[in-house]
Each structure stands twice: as C-alpha cells, then as structure tokens.
Amino acid sequence: MDALLKARSAAIVGGQETEFLKTVDPANAKLVARQRQVFANLQKLGVRQVGFQRETEYVAEEKPESGQGAQAFRVRMLIQLTGIDAAARATPLGYTFAERGGQVVLVSDDDLAQEADRGTYREPWDLGPIEVVRRPGLLIVVPSQERANGVRLANEAAAALPAVRAATRRAQSGILVVALADKRSMSPEWQTGGHPAGAVATPNLAPSKADETILEVVGSRVVINPTERKTAGRLLLAHEFTHVVMAPLGNAAPTWMVEGLAEYVERRLAEQEGDDRPAKKRAELRRTVIPELTVLPIDGTFHGDYGDESYGVSWLIIEHLATTHGLPKVIALYTDQAKGPDTPAHRDQLLQKHLSQTEPQLLTALKK
Ligand SMILES: [Zn+2]
Known part of the structure; x- marks a missing residue:
C-alpha cells in the first residue's frame, strides 16, 4: 500500500499517466476517469514534489462495499507546485485500497469525504x-x-x-x-x-x-x-x-491592523489609478464614524461595532499612522504585534514602543 502511494507520487512528478493509472482499480470506470483528470490537472499546474502519507494514528475503516478486504485510510497529500510554493503543503485525502487480481489498488477516493475534519x-x-x-x-x-x-x-x-x-x-x-x-x-x-x-x-x-x-x-x-x-x-x-x-509574521496582530493594512494597500492603488471612490469614502467616514470612535476596533466585535464600516475605520487608522509615522514604522509595529501575545497590555506596550503613543492619544490625533 505504501509502495502504491510512492508509485503515485513518482508518476505525477515524472508525468507518467500510464504508471499513475496502474495504481487505480481498472474496473471502476468513474474512478479511473476522475483520477485521469486529477493527473492531467496536476500536470498543468506543475508539481515539483508530491507525497502521500498514511495518517498512522488513524485506524483503517473496513469498506466491504468496495470489495472483500477493502480498507479506507486517511492520507495526507503533501504537494509543492513548481515556481509557486516555497514548501510542500498538506491536504487531507481518504483513500480506500483493496486487492484486485492479486495487486493492491485504489478502489475509492471519496469514502471519507463526508467526515467533518476532511475539510469543507x-x-x-x-x-x-x-x-x-x-x-x-x-x-x-x-x-x-x-x-x-x-x-x-x-x-x-x-x-x-x-x-x-x-x-x-x-x-x-x-x-x-x-x-x-x-x-x-x-x-x-x-x-x-x-x-x-x-x-x-x-x-x-x-x-x-x-x-x-x-x-x-x-x-x-x-x-x-x-x-x-x-x-x-x-x-x-x-x-x-x-x-x-x-x-508568515504570525497571527496575533489586531484585526484592525490586519484589515486596515490590506484596505490601505487596496485603496491606495485605487487612488493611484485615478479612482475617486476612496476620497469620497474617506470624507464620509471622517464626518460620520471617526468622530464617534472611543477605542480602536476590538478583535471579537470587529464586524459588530461598526458593521461594514469596520474596514473603512481600520483603513483610516492605518492611513493616519502611515502619514504621521511613515509606512516602515507601521510595518515594524505590525511585525511585533503579529508575534504576540495578543493581550491588551502587550499591544499597548508596542504602541508606546513604536509610535510613542497611547491608544487614547492615537484616537485624538486621528480625529484632528
Ligand atoms: Zn481582509
């Protein structure tokens, strides 16, 4: 079975369709067609390396409907696309194997598809x-x-x-x-x-x-x-x-910073291309939401407190910081925040360290 998984990897990287399809039950026309399509798609994408590992902690399930002795295994596919991925990434599969004509082959690729942790x-x-x-x-x-x-x-x-x-x-x-x-x-x-x-x-x-x-x-x-x-x-x-x-910097940065920076890059590109929507939105937010701001948007209620305006508010905070402190300082602050811990005390410390400001001081400056 592990030899079969190795043969699949080698066939994909080597571009050998015939070898690849030898690992599939020839009597199951639908499965063969689907596997042929997967193989063709992977060739188009370009695969630098691929591996299939059985998840060893998982106990195989008997699948008598797929033939005598058929067993379903959880398999982790590790795939690196040529010229795109710096490293292989994992994606979960469920493969059922059984003996056909004295040889172990893949007899089903969707027996475990309904299991919650297989991904949606x-x-x-x-x-x-x-x-x-x-x-x-x-x-x-x-x-x-x-x-x-x-x-x-x-x-x-x-x-x-x-x-x-x-x-x-x-x-x-x-x-x-x-x-x-x-x-x-x-x-x-x-x-x-x-x-x-x-x-x-x-x-x-x-x-x-x-x-x-x-x-x-x-x-x-x-x-x-x-x-x-x-x-x-x-x-x-x-x-x-x-x-x-x-x-890659980590996931502990405040949501307003994560979304604010993405909005900032997006809307700055729009303005560079002559789009007048950001200017209109800026004026509207400065008139309506910004004067009411008493705290920086909070992670847990990010989408609740300002509804769809959370993104706009966060954009204007980042834009304000970029204008007053320069973008490199904003990125340096982000880099530190992303490492965590994501506690209010630590976040306050980092505002002080990078911007020499408290949260209330930042908000006062933003409203000017
Ligand atoms: Zn986003």
Missing part, C-alpha cells in the same frame, strides 16, 4: 478540467472553458503585486490564485463578518518538523469566491495579496 472545500485539481495562466510569481487556475478570464485575472494580479510589494516590502515566492466556478473550491467557513468573502487568503499548512501531528503555516494561496470570479480585479487581489505576504 476541494482542491482545484479535484474539480474537473482546469486551465492555468502564469505570470512571474503567479499561477491562476480557472475552469478549462474560461481561459480569457484567466488571462484577465493574471493581468489584474500582476498589477496588484507591485503595490503590495511597495507598501509592505514583502513578497511570497509565488501565489496560487484559484478562480473556479465550482462552489466547492471555496469553503463556506471562509467568511468575513458573517457573509461569504469576495476572496480569501487561505493558509497553506504543513506538518511541523518537530511534531508532525501539528500543522503550521508555510504560506498562503488566494481563493476567489466563484460568484465573484468574473468581476474580481486588482483591488480585491491587492487586499488578499497583502494578507498573503503578512501571514
């Missing part, structure tokens, strides 16, 4: 025929019949990247952007303030070297909501790419 989304190579469009540091995945939208998104993404790099002085080796029509490409759990996000920067997880039962963040990818894939542009992508490049 599917990988882009699992959702039918894809097309990919490349730009330096970018890989856009679209349905096979939507190449034109892929090219459009690649151009938008390429326009967003320099804005993100200029503001943050940070970059990821490459970013995968998923823009599929299939709803399963995006998890219903990926929400912003109770409604589905237009797009999300979702963490790439890999087992920690010290303890492989613990997953750690090794990068991020961007998944565009299927309903937004035809309209998503450089502004949305600049926002998500900002999350991507800041993610």
Whole structure:
C-alpha cells in the first residue's frame, strides 16, 4: 500500500499517466476517469514534489462495499507546485485500497469525504478540467472553458503585486490564485463578518518538523469566491495579496491592523489609478464614524461595532499612522504585534514602543 502511494507520487512528478493509472482499480470506470483528470490537472499546474502519507494514528475503516478486504485510510497529500510554493503543503485525502487480481489498488477516493475534519472545500485539481495562466510569481487556475478570464485575472494580479510589494516590502515566492466556478473550491467557513468573502487568503499548512501531528503555516494561496470570479480585479487581489505576504509574521496582530493594512494597500492603488471612490469614502467616514470612535476596533466585535464600516475605520487608522509615522514604522509595529501575545497590555506596550503613543492619544490625533 505504501509502495502504491510512492508509485503515485513518482508518476505525477515524472508525468507518467500510464504508471499513475496502474495504481487505480481498472474496473471502476468513474474512478479511473476522475483520477485521469486529477493527473492531467496536476500536470498543468506543475508539481515539483508530491507525497502521500498514511495518517498512522488513524485506524483503517473496513469498506466491504468496495470489495472483500477493502480498507479506507486517511492520507495526507503533501504537494509543492513548481515556481509557486516555497514548501510542500498538506491536504487531507481518504483513500480506500483493496486487492484486485492479486495487486493492491485504489478502489475509492471519496469514502471519507463526508467526515467533518476532511475539510469543507476541494482542491482545484479535484474539480474537473482546469486551465492555468502564469505570470512571474503567479499561477491562476480557472475552469478549462474560461481561459480569457484567466488571462484577465493574471493581468489584474500582476498589477496588484507591485503595490503590495511597495507598501509592505514583502513578497511570497509565488501565489496560487484559484478562480473556479465550482462552489466547492471555496469553503463556506471562509467568511468575513458573517457573509461569504469576495476572496480569501487561505493558509497553506504543513506538518511541523518537530511534531508532525501539528500543522503550521508555510504560506498562503488566494481563493476567489466563484460568484465573484468574473468581476474580481486588482483591488480585491491587492487586499488578499497583502494578507498573503503578512501571514508568515504570525497571527496575533489586531484585526484592525490586519484589515486596515490590506484596505490601505487596496485603496491606495485605487487612488493611484485615478479612482475617486476612496476620497469620497474617506470624507464620509471622517464626518460620520471617526468622530464617534472611543477605542480602536476590538478583535471579537470587529464586524459588530461598526458593521461594514469596520474596514473603512481600520483603513483610516492605518492611513493616519502611515502619514504621521511613515509606512516602515507601521510595518515594524505590525511585525511585533503579529508575534504576540495578543493581550491588551502587550499591544499597548508596542504602541508606546513604536509610535510613542497611547491608544487614547492615537484616537485624538486621528480625529484632528
Ligand atoms: Zn481582509
């Protein structure tokens, strides 16, 4: 069985379809067709390395419906896309194996799909025929019949990247952007303030070297909501790419800082391109919400206290800090905050350290 998993890895990296399909039950035409599609998709994406590991702590389930002696295993797929991922990331699979004609083969790939911790989304190579469009540091995945939208998104993404790099002085080796029509490409759990996000920067997880039962963040990818894939542009992508490049710093930064910086990069790009909406929004917020502000937006109630204006408020705080202290100081503060701990006392200390300000002083200055 482990030899079979090794053979699958080698066939994918080597581009050998025949060898790959030898690991699949030839009598199951649907499974063969699906596996052939997965193989073709992975070849399009470009796989630098891939491994399949049985999750050893998991007890195999008997699956008599898949044949005598059939057993379902939890398998961790570890995959690194060429030119995009700096490291392999993990994605959970459920594989059922059984003997056919004296040989162990894959007889089912979806027996465990309904289990809650298998994830509520599917990988882009699992959702039918894809097309990919490349730009330096970018890989856009679209349905096979939507190449034109892929090219459009690649151009938008390429326009967003320099804005993100200029503001943050940070970059990821490459970013995968998923823009599929299939709803399963995006998890219903990926929400912003109770409604589905237009797009999300979702963490790439890999087992920690010290303890492989613990997953750690090794990068991020961007998944565009299927309903937004035809309209998503450089502004949305600049926002998500900002999350991507800041993610490795840690996850303890206050939400207003995380979202405020992403909004700042997004809206600054909009203004650079002559969009007058940020100026209008700024004026409106300074007239309505900002004068009422008594504390910085609080993590737990971020989407509650100001509703959809939480993002705008956070944008103006970051913009104020960037104007008065300079963006490098904002990034330095963010870097320290992201490391944690995310306690109010520690956050106050860091405001003092980087900006020589207390929270009330910051708010007073913001309202001027
Ligand atoms: Zn965001």
